[in-house]
Amino acid sequence: MNDIRRPxxxxxxxxxxxxxxxxxxxxxxxxxxxVGDAFPEHPPYYAGAARSAVAADASRLGYLPIVFxxxxxxxxxxxxxxxxGSPTAALLAEMTTYLDSLLTGETRAIRVAxxxxxxxxxxxxxxxxxxxxxxxxxDDDCVADxxxxxxxxxxxxxxxxGRPSPEWTASMRDAMTSAGVERTLVITLExxxxxxxxxxxxxxxxxxxxxxxxxxxxxxxxxxTPVAVLQLTGALVDxxxxxxxxxxxxxxxxxxxxALSGIGAQELLRDEDxxxxxxxxxxxxxxxxLDWQVALRHLVAQLTGREPASR
Numbered sequence: 001m002n003d004i005r006r007p008x009x010x011x012x013x014x015x016x017x018x019x020x021x022x023x024x025x026x027x028x029x030x031x032x033x034x035v036g037d038a039f040p041e042h043p044p045y046y047a048g049a050a051r052s053a054v055a056a057d058a059s060r061l062g063y064l065p066i067v068f069x070x071x072x073x074x075x076x077x078x079x080x081x082x083x084x085g086s087p088t089a090a091l092l093a094e095m096t097t098y099l100d101s102l103l104t105g106e107t108r109a110i111r112v113a114x115x116x117x118x119x120x121x122x123x124x125x126x127x128x129x130x131x132x133x134x135x136x137x138x139d140d141d142c143v144a145d146x147x148x149x150x151x152x153x154x155x156x157x158x159x160x161x162g163r164p165s166p167e168w169t170a171s172m173r174d175a176m177t178s179a180g181v182e183r184t185l186v187i188t189l190e191x192x193x194x195x196x197x198x199x200x201x202x203x204x205x206x207x208x209x210x211x212x213x214x215x216x217x218x219x220x221x222x223x224x225t226p227v228a229v230l231q232l233t234g235a236l237v238d239x240x241x242x243x244x245x246x247x248x249x250x251x252x253x254x255x256x257x258x259a260l261s262g263i264g265a266q267e268l269l270r271d272e273d274x275x276x277x278x279x280x281x282x283x284x285x286x287x288x289x290l291d292w293q294v295a296l297r298h299l300v301a302q303l304t305g306r307e308p309a310s311r
Contacts, residue, residue: 028126028162034242035235037160044211045129046302047159048245054236055305061109062181065096066232072190073130073138079191080271087275091292092189094278098293099187102300102308109304112179115171122171125241126162127233129248130192131155131226142195142226155197161235161243169241176239183244185303187234187296191269193226194253209250211298213282213291221255228254228269230277232295236303247302249295252277 030037038047068088070076082088103109115122133140164172176184196205196217205217207227217227231250235243256267281288300308 046247059182062112063185
């Protein structure tokens with residue numbers, strides 16, 4: 001497959017088809033999802049109940065294994081494969097094992113049996129995070145920023161959550177009841193889209209991936225072309241499928257080379273990029289932990305309000 005794609009704006013005639021941007025009363029719509037849309041300009045990227053509020057709730061927590069959502073911000077064919085033996089499949093297994101280790105001891109969380117159903121109507125809650133787009137659809141062209149000053153003006157992101165389907169909610173309610181948990185942590189690995197930012201007198205370029213985490217980009221990086229980001233999104237949900245708190249943490253970014261951005265192309269995040277993300281480390285932190293472990297720890301702590309176990 002080619003390693004580039006050419007983004008183009010999409011105009012949808014049906015308002016209800018555009019569930020990302022509308023309040024239509026259907027699966028995937030953000031109306032009555034539990035958390036209203038948020039438009040943060042900088043990390044940390046979280047919305048919903050305050051962290052202190054979820055921390056004060058003593059309900060027993062559950063969590064699901066981490067899964068990959070293909071097609072979160074672009075056509076699924078442009079995303080890396082999560083087939084058995086792929087780098088993404090390996091990363092998911094490592095992430096879920098690490099999640100098991102984080103949610104022990106005082107965190108008091110247990111793994112809930114994930115509902116399984118191949119029907120297209122079986123849809124889990126969908127946390128959506130990325131740049132603002134022209135039409136509101138996650139796979140449309142990114143809007144530069146609020147005042148048109150590329151890279152230096154206000155640059156809002158969009159953080160929202162779509163409602164799960166009734167079928168998923170019913171199945172998950174049974175699983176949570178059986179496990180004796182009131183709230184469950186649902187985390188997804190996916191590819192998102194962000195626009196680079198420019199700062200400082202020298203015009204340094206970068207992408208604010210998440211909590212205390214900015215990826216530096218070469219100076220010859222287009223401010224108009226989105227950067228593909230490997231990211232984690234998550235939601236804390238109740239037995240009715242309503243989100244209580246949602247958030248996102250980026251892991252790695254892949255820039256588009258300047259020459260390609262000049263012809264309107266964007267480089268894709270490929271299997272080899274995921275393979276690199278499995279072993280990349282935060283050299284700026286004590287002990288140089290893995291990038292994805294840092295992101296996952298932040299996400300768990302923010303969504304549950306409880307400090308994960310030390311690992």
